Each structure stands twice: as structure tokens, then as C-alpha cells.
Amino acid sequence: MDLINFSHNAxxxxxxxxxxxxxxxxxxxKKSISIIxxxxxxxxxxSPLFLLSTCNAEGKCDVSPRGDFPSSIKILNKHQLVIPDRPGNRRxxxxxxxxxxxxxxxxxxIPGLNEVLRINGRATVIKDKQLLGNMSLNGKPPLLGIGVDVEECFIHCPRALNESKVWDTSTWINKTELPSSKDIFHDHLKINGIELKN
Incomplete structure (x- = not known):
């Protein structure tokens, strides 16, 4: 299929x-507020799960899912919170x-709840050992944290999660309908010229 030039109808x-x-x-x-x-x-x-959306100076965007135990995020005051940056793939x-x-x-x-909380603000990568020391998981404090100066908070309506029925187990697919994450990982490596032996 030929590429579509989206600018023609932009x-x-x-x-x-x-x-x-x-x-x-x-x-x-008016439902948007500027405090926590x-x-x-x-x-x-x-909340044990949140999505973190960022963008670099060139405008390239990324959304990262972050899972942790509830109450893992530290609320410092009505305007600031800190997110622990747990060990991951090091990208x-x-x-x-x-x-x-x-x-x-x-x-x-929050599992089972169709409303979500949206927060927008400005972030800083921090290495404050005293602050991060109080955010340990299994006895290990995070090496880095994300300090957030909150600018906007609001509850988002449940329509998206209602329509998707994401928490309704009767709509969940059988995992065998999709390739395993390992197979996807290996196939994507092949596209980049890397083939791993099983």
C-alpha cells in the first residue's frame, strides 16, 4: 500500500x-485544578499503574507504562510529587x-475504576539520596527519581475505559491468539539484522 500524504486534508x-x-x-x-x-x-x-508521557527537545514523544505498589509515589505538598525510577531496561x-x-x-x-486522573506539569530528574531513601522497594532505594511540579490535575471521564471494557474479563482475549513477547522481540531484532539462537 502506498503511503498517504496526510497533509492534503490536514x-x-x-x-x-x-x-x-x-x-x-x-x-x-473549570474542572481542571492546579493543586494536588x-x-x-x-x-x-x-493507583498501582500510571502512564508517563514525555517529549524531547526535538519534539519526539514517548509514553512509558510505570507499575509499582500503591502509595509508591511520594506527595511532598499540594504542588509537588516524586516518582521513584525503578531499575528497568536502561534505555x-x-x-x-x-x-x-x-x-x-x-x-x-486504578484497577476496576473507569475514571482516570490526569496530571500535567514540569519534571526534574533528581538524585536526592535522603528523599529517595524513603522510597525503597525490597530494601533497595531508587538511584534516580522524577520530581514533578504539578501545573494541572483533573479527573477524566470514564468513556474510553467504558467503551474498551478493559476491566471486563469476559472481553479479554486468549493469550494464544497473539505471538509471545519473546517471539515478537526476536522478530523485531531480525528486522534490525540481529538473529538470536533459541
Missing amino acids: ITTEEELRDIIQAPHELVV DEHCEKFIAK LDSIQNIMSNPHIGLIFL
């Missing part, structure tokens, strides 16, 4: 966009993005 101005999609209701705009209030704090404390995509562009977005999920 929307390029906000005026053109609003001709198609009307402005949001005032209540939708008690509701946001409780939501974060119950450090999110960390390097933050170092070149501090703007981040977070989506917190």
Missing part, C-alpha cells in the same frame, strides 16, 4: 478545528526526554 488552524468541533462546556474547562487536593492524593495513593527514554524538555503528562489508573 486541519491547520484552531478556527478550522472549531468549525468542526465546538468549544467545550465551561464545566469541562485530597481527592487527587487519594487517587494517586490507590532511559523518559529520563533523557525530561533532561531536554521538562514538560510531562501523567495518567493514573
Whole structure:
């Protein structure tokens, strides 16, 4: 299939966009707050999974899933939180993005709950041993953390998770319908000219 030139039918101005999609209701705009209030704090404390969105200085974006035990994120005050950076594959995509562009977005999920909490702000990669020492997992403190200065918080409506039925086990596929992550990993390495022996 030939590549499509998306620019031929692109929307390029906000005026053109609003001709198609009307402005949001005032209540939708006003639900956004600039502090971590008690509701946001409780939501974060119950969330074992969140998505971390970052972008480097060149505009290349990345979204990273982060799983940890509930209450692993430390709320410092109404404007700041710290995320422990646990050991992983050492690609450090999110960390390097933050170092070149501090703007981040977070989506917190709680299993069984269709609403999500969205937080936007500015991030800093930190190595404060005293602060990170209080965020140990299995006796090991993280080497790095992500300090977030919160600029915006709001609860996102449940439509996306309702429609996807993500928590409804009756809709879950049989794992045999997809190749294993190992097979996908090996096939992607082959595309890059690397073949591993089984």
C-alpha cells in the first residue's frame, strides 16, 4: 500500500478545528485544578499503574507504562510529587526526554475504576539520596527519581475505559491468539539484522 500524504486534508488552524468541533462546556474547562487536593492524593495513593508521557527537545514523544505498589509515589505538598525510577531496561527514554524538555503528562489508573486522573506539569530528574531513601522497594532505594511540579490535575471521564471494557474479563482475549513477547522481540531484532539462537 502506498503511503498517504496526510497533509492534503490536514486541519491547520484552531478556527478550522472549531468549525468542526465546538468549544467545550465551561464545566469541562473549570474542572481542571492546579493543586494536588485530597481527592487527587487519594487517587494517586490507590493507583498501582500510571502512564508517563514525555517529549524531547526535538519534539519526539514517548509514553512509558510505570507499575509499582500503591502509595509508591511520594506527595511532598499540594504542588509537588516524586516518582521513584525503578531499575528497568536502561534505555532511559523518559529520563533523557525530561533532561531536554521538562514538560510531562501523567495518567493514573486504578484497577476496576473507569475514571482516570490526569496530571500535567514540569519534571526534574533528581538524585536526592535522603528523599529517595524513603522510597525503597525490597530494601533497595531508587538511584534516580522524577520530581514533578504539578501545573494541572483533573479527573477524566470514564468513556474510553467504558467503551474498551478493559476491566471486563469476559472481553479479554486468549493469550494464544497473539505471538509471545519473546517471539515478537526476536522478530523485531531480525528486522534490525540481529538473529538470536533459541
